[in-house]
Amino acid sequence: MSAPAKALGEQGTVVALCGGVGGAKLAFGLSHLLGERLTVIVNTGDDFEHLGLHISPDIDTVLYTLSDRANRELGWGRKDESWNFMKALAEIGGEGWFQLGDRDLALHVERTRRMRAGDRLTDIVVDFARRFAIPSRILPMSDDAVRTSVVTRDEGVLPFQRYFVERRCQPVVEEVQFQGADSARMSAEVEAALSSADLRAVIVCPSNPYLSIDPLLSVPGISQLLADASAPVVAVSPIIGGQAVKGPTAKIMSELGIPATNATIADHYGDLIDGLMIDEADAAEIGQLAVRATISATLMRTDDDRCRLAEDVLAFAETLAETGSGRRP
């Protein structure tokens, strides 16, 4: 598994842009291959205040996944989890629509305490990752609040978690908004990671482009740094055979009136990416894509799948770097 890391050089760095569960699987593979050479910049548009606690769903999913604490049976939350807090909360009439496991709660309580004390989310997440012995660096996309909300056809504007968890993505989506994005600032760490002279590749993980990657790209400066990067930017498509592997990507694309195809994903990212990796099941679509593309097995069921896809995408980035393909001059 060291070949692609070698191919990228022994000292170079890689940045992954990541949402929650689907993206975190590839980040896991990249982290196993690259260790401290990897920085994962994570969507915080899903963050919200619940029960007075600051919840960072995607950040925590990445922390749990990269430290092998994720609950693979549930597909979210922590393994070895218990639910006595929620049972006791129900007894006293507390809100029950968002499940908080007893172990999971520790991160929310400690993060909230530290944020109220004035600590940056970035420092808190870096500390949590260190405590979890994660060799790679995990960074929130911004320390400022950017809040994703969904304009629905029938239920008005819903904060993301209300749409995603409470309403189980059922309302029809007409538009996705990122409140606070205009005034949000990159952290110094995000800026440094994306503008590093050692940067060898930027990997856009197969997260939902509209709900998980767009909020990240909405933070002023991040898109420009991607455009200015000397390293190739490569996305892994979340679409396989016209369906999203997980979550509401395909449903939302349909509601937004756009076909759930890899061509749409390529068009959506446009000039921001130099290459798109699509699933082998969609090999026939390659000719229709407006960007350099390659195929791989993008479904990740096992740790081996995750590491193999990470190898493939790094090799693809290396190929793009060698040929100079797609990079703006």
Next chain:
Amino acid sequence: MSAPAKALGEQGTVVALCGGVGGAKLAFGLSHLLGERLTVIVNTGDDFEHLGLHISPDIDTVLYTLSDRANRELGWGRKDESWNFMKALAEIGGEGWFQLGDRDLALHVERTRRMRAGDRLTDIVVDFARRFAIPSRILPMSDDAVRTSVVTRDEGVLPFQRYFVERRCQPVVEEVQFQGADSARMSAEVEAALSSADLRAVIVCPSNPYLSIDPLLSVPGISQLLADASAPVVAVSPIIGGQAVKGPTAKIMSELGIPATNATIADHYGDLIDGLMIDEADAAEIGQLAVRATISATLMRTDDDRCRLAEDVLAFAETLAETGSGRRP
């Protein structure tokens, strides 16, 4: 068990003043006898902010005890408790000196959320008690912050929980202070309970007079209402055979240079009480007390003990009311 309730009349009300574990046991007995006729006014001097959460140790002990949710093995906290939050908190370096059970945490999170939203602690506690199907009314002594701290000989001023839990009552106490007491206000509910024309008795539970009852008496107006009450005020001594049944009462009395005797307890409460109930083991002390006194078995190991002591103290109050003994004219 209906005799003393009848003796106190079918409609009259009773107020109990209460700290944590020891006092809550008698409150349990009183609640079983009196149901909705009982109001328990609880010390909040031990309340503190921990991990960004508002913790009310004595209030919660009373809630858990009166709803049969208390952990009788531990002597504190909830039964059927789990500790996964604390384990996960330790992983990320959170403070571990104050144990918060997974179920217990629900009350702290929901209370904190509601207080931040502007709800009065009184309303929150009344709601929790209703959810726990407790027939009696439980009231915090005040909605304003009164914070007990302990002036120690060798470690300066310690907030109560740091002294009590983290330092396990080991530092030598020179003085007990109640910060915020001067400007704290009784709630309308506390005032109404203590000035009700239906009031038949006020019971001072066998809590620590210096750490649990004094903060309550430090809230402006409460002592005066006790002095003005037409009903007898009866205390149950926390001292048996020169020792406190639980907690640091005897140790603190020794450090404050006062003998750990029932006579000292009687002198400490002085004119505020009309009668003192002491343990049968201390029957010989009755002649030395400056207040009307009676004996009972004050050690409460079982629910029957709690109910029997409650019967005895209500009967004692009834006797005092009939004879007019000790009541100020």
